[in-house]
Amino acid sequence: MIGGSGLAAGIDLEDAQEIAVSSPFGEPSGPVITGRLNGVRFTFLARHGAGHRIPPSQVNYRANIDVLKRCGVTDLVSLSAVGSLREELVPGQFVAVDQFIDRTNSRENSFFGPGLVAHVSLADPVCARLSGMLAAAAHEAGGQVHTGGCYVAIEGPQFSTRAESRMYRAWGADVIGMTAMPEVRLAREAELPYALLAMVTDYDCWREEEAGVEVTDVLSVLHANARTARDTLSAMALKLQNLRDPSPIDTALEHAFITAPEARDPEMISRVDAVACRVFGERD
Numbered sequence: 612m613i614g615g616s617g618l619a620a621g622i623d624l625e626d627a628q629e630i631a632v633s634s635p636f637g638e639p640s641g642p643v644i645t646g647r648l649n650g651v652r653f654t655f656l657a658r659h660g661a662g663h664r665i666p667p668s669q670v671n672y673r674a675n676i677d678v679l680k681r682c683g684v685t686d687l688v689s690l691s692a693v694g695s696l697r698e699e700l701v702p703g704q705f706v707a708v709d710q711f712i713d714r715t716n717s718r719e720n721s722f723f724g725p726g727l728v729a730h731v732s733l734a735d736p737v738c739a740r741l742s743g744m745l746a747a748a749a750h751e752a753g754g755q756v757h758t759g760g761c762y763v764a765i766e767g768p769q770f771s772t773r774a775e776s777r778m779y780r781a782w783g784a785d786v787i788g789m790t791a792m793p794e795v796r797l798a799r800e801a802e803l804p805y806a807l808l809a810m811v812t813d814y815d816c817w818r819e820e821e822a823g824v825e826v827t828d829v830l831s832v833l834h835a836n837a838r839t840a841r842d843t844l845s846a847m848a849l850k851l852q853n854l855r856d857p858s859p860i861d862t863a864l865e866h867a868f869i870t871a872p873e874a875r876d877p878e879m880i881s882r883v884d885a886v887a888c889r890v891f892g893e894r895d
């Protein structure tokens with residue numbers, strides 16, 4: 612579980628343990644918290660670090676996913692605050708996002724690269740099974756949930772201009788945020804089924820007659836709905852099994868590598884010992 616702006620303080624887990632895990636991709640946002648929720652093992656990471664110290668562009672998305680994979684995570688659920696680009700997506704409601712437009716421009720967005728080139732499919736970036744469970748859990752927790760929606764990820768840290776906000780609407784985006792990319796890309800490269808529950812906190816700035824969004828608007832909606840977010844995770848845990856059926860995402864790297872075996876860089880292979888352990892085996 613990766614918690615965004617609304618879950619910076621973490622979640623209540625039974626037998627919680629804080630573990631600092633290191634990664635060949637650098638510093639993750641902080642230590643992970645592992646424990647159980649309704650009997651299911653959860654590992655939690657606060658995306659922006661303790662006290663929301665890390666801006667969206669400086670989150671080390673690669674290290675975050677790498678350490679979760681290292682901890683044995685098999686499925687990744689993300690909670691994010693978003694602006695609404697549609698009248699009917701009202702602040703306080705939830706959207707189980709299923710598509711993305713990436714407008715970020717200064718982030719490391721792959722575990723692979725020179726000496727180990729890989730191309731995974733991102734056509735269906737969200738795991739339908741996990742997303743369906745998350746939407747049902749949010750509904751059971753008392754949330755108003757919209758199933759499906761397109762999230763445009765901006766670089767930030769500034770909110771958008773009115774012209775940009777109107778353009779994203781014209782592109783077909785439904786909600787706007789600063790963090791889902793490259794998280795979604797990296798989860799797929801790490802063969803982790805991913806689902807994102809977005810909490811709508813504001814109307815961004817496309818409504819001409821209204822002032823643009825401010826952080827205080829976002830925080831007041833997040834605080835007012837914090838209980839629903841926590842209850843959602845609890846309801847979600849009841850739906851998860853400790854051992855689940857296989858998913859095609861578990862083998863997303865199967866046909867992804869294009870670099871010839873003899874041309875592969877051993878250092879690159881050793882760096883992906885966790886994210887691609889199924890393909891290359893674990894490091895000694």
Ligand SMILES: CSC[C@H]1O[C@H](OP(=O)(O)O)[C@H](O)[C@@H]1O
Nearest residue numbers: 615616667691692788789790829
């Ligand atoms: C607090 S307003 C902007 C901030 O909130 C969202 O964070 P997250 O996705 O981690 O919940 C947005 O993406 C920005 O980082």
Ligand SMILES: Nc1ncnc2[nH]cnc12
Nearest residue numbers: 692693694787788789815
């Ligand atoms: N309007 C908005 N734009 C970008 N990120 C956000 N997070 C919450 N509201 C947002």
